Amino acid sequence: MRRTARRATRRTARARRRRSPRWALWCISLGALLAIVGGGGAVALRATVGAATRTVAQQNLLGAGASEAKHVSVTGAKNVLLVGIDARKDALPTAGTRSDSIILLHIPSGHDSGYMISLPRDSYVPIPAYDNGVQKWAGGKNKINSAFFFGSRGLTGPAALSHGFELLTLTIKQLTGITPDAGAIIDFEGFKNVVNVLGKVCMYVDEDTTSIHAGINDKTGKPAAPYVINPDGTLKSKIRGVTAKFYAKGNHCFTPAEALDFVRQRDLLANKDFDYGRQRHQQQFFKAIVNQAVKDGLSSPTKLPGLIKAIGSTMTVDSGRISLEDWVFAMKGINPSDLVTIKTNEGKFNPRSIAGIGEVEILSPDSLQLLESAKDDTVARFAAEHPTWVSAT
Numbered sequence: 413m414r415r416t417a418r419r420a421t422r423r424t425a426r427a428r429r430r431r432s433p434r435w436a437l438w439c440i441s442l443g444a445l446l447a448i449v450g451g452g453g454a455v456a457l458r459a460t461v462g463a464a465t466r467t468v469a470q471q472n473l474l475g476a477g478a479s480e481a482k483h484v485s486v487t488g489a490k491n492v493l494l495v496g497i498d499a500r501k502d503a504l505p506t507a508g509t510r511s512d513s514i515i516l517l518h519i520p521s522g523h524d525s526g527y528m529i530s531l532p533r534d535s536y537v538p539i540p541a542y543d544n545g546v547q548k549w550a551g552g553k554n555k556i557n558s559a560f561f562f563g564s565r566g567l568t569g570p571a572a573l574s575h576g577f578e579l580l581t582l583t584i585k586q587l588t589g590i591t592p593d594a595g596a597i598i599d600f601e602g603f604k605n606v607v608n609v610l611g612k613v614c615m616y617v618d619e620d621t622t623s624i625h626a627g628i629n630d631k632t633g634k635p636a637a638p639y640v641i642n643p644d645g646t647l648k649s650k651i652r653g654v655t656a657k658f659y660a661k662g663n664h665c666f667t668p669a670e671a672l673d674f675v676r677q678r679d680l681l682a683n684k685d686f687d688y689g690r691q692r693h694q695q696q697f698f699k700a701i702v703n704q705a706v707k708d709g710l711s712s713p714t715k716l717p718g719l720i721k722a723i724g725s726t727m728t729v730d731s732g733r734i735s736l737e738d739w740v741f742a743m744k745g746i747n748p749s750d751l752v753t754i755k756t757n758e759g760k761f762n763p764r765s766i767a768g769i770g771e772v773e774i775l776s777p778d779s780l781q782l783l784e785s786a787k788d789d790t791v792a793r794f795a796a797e798h799p800t801w802v803s804a805t
Contacts, residue, residue, distance in 0.1 A: 470730070472574055474493075475575075478581075485734075486734045486742040489521040490594070491787075493514075495513070496514075497511055497598070509561060514531040516783070520791070525746060527791045530753065530756065532556075536555065536769075537553065538551075539556075539558065542575075542578075577595060589787050594739070602725055602727075603675075606726065614700065621682065622680040623638065625677075628657075638650065638655065638657075646679075657670075659674055675694045677690060688760075753803035754782060754802055756779040759803075
């Protein structure tokens with residue numbers, strides 16, 4: 413294990429030596445921190461950081477789950493809760509919304525790397541009692557994405573986001589003992605605007621993926637839904653006469669609509685890995701956006717302002733009483749290639765059927781140990797001891 417850790421350290425050192433002497437602007441975004449590199453002096457950097465952070469909506473998300481420490485500092489190990497939602501017109505009804513993806517971003521005390529720990533949305537966990545002022549939740553075990561639902565139901569707009577995120581934060585805190593240092597909600601629908609600015613996003617699709625949302629009517633040649641979807645988002649039946657959009661394994665350059673459709677898929681993945689597959693694809697997509705932004709967006713004076721605005725508009729952030737500018741400068745040493753994705757349950761579905769809830773995911777003892785390591789800043793050691801839990805992409 414020590415030999416593996418030394419090899420990883422050497423690879424990281426070589427990667428850092430290859431970097432040109434450029435400054436990095438970091439914005440909190442889904443998958444984590446979106447690196448935008450360019451050139452200029454300290455004054456230019458400070459101005460660009462200010463312009464970027466002003467585009468980010470900030471509001472109280474952590475609520476009662478926030479740290480009670482009187483003095484908050486950006487130094488030391490940090491845990492950031494990242495939540496993805498699909499904010500289509502029908503995705504934030506007054507009945508409440510569920511979180512599409514949940515990632516705990518652990519940043520070690522050295523601030524030179526990051527670990528993204530994905531929590532399956534069907535994880536069966538205790539959700540504490542909660543009152544959002546409109547509807548009460550008595551508390552009990554349920555799927556972890558229901559925490560956002562029980563916190564937000566009966567509310568709309570910013571209030572729904574704040575209360576949904578707060579109950580999810582309290583759930584994470586009860587499950588792991590971790591008090592998130594900051595939090596962010598990522599709007600997948602908004603990433604269409606990012607891809608619009610870039611023109612395309614190119615990435616490798618690691619498994620055949622069939623869309624349940626997008627297709628073509630065989631007779632008219634016009635776009636049509638290929639499947640009937642149940643109210644809870646599950647698949648009901650195939651619609652005759654409609655050919656579903658198909659993304660074959662291999663390299664693809666996605667249009668904005670294709671990119672958003674691809675990252676939403678979980679039901680018909682070739683490897684039958686469902687939520688784990690979708691989480692992996694979303695993480696690959698965000699890394700692809702980073703690479704595309706560096707390659708095509710930052711060298712263009714006409715694209716850069718729109719790119720910064722589009723990225724900022726996709727998220728709502730609670731910076732945990734630390735200014736976004738301080739977060740940006742503290743994390744500027746992290747390269748996208750330094751972000752390591754770790755799968756709970758080793759990326760294997762561990763189902764159980766629960767009456768009244770349906771099929772849920774049971775977190776293994778090792779998965780709970782992984783979450784404990786994020787609390788203790790020992791994730792690097794866990795990853796070295798569990799190499800098959802680390803995603804290759």
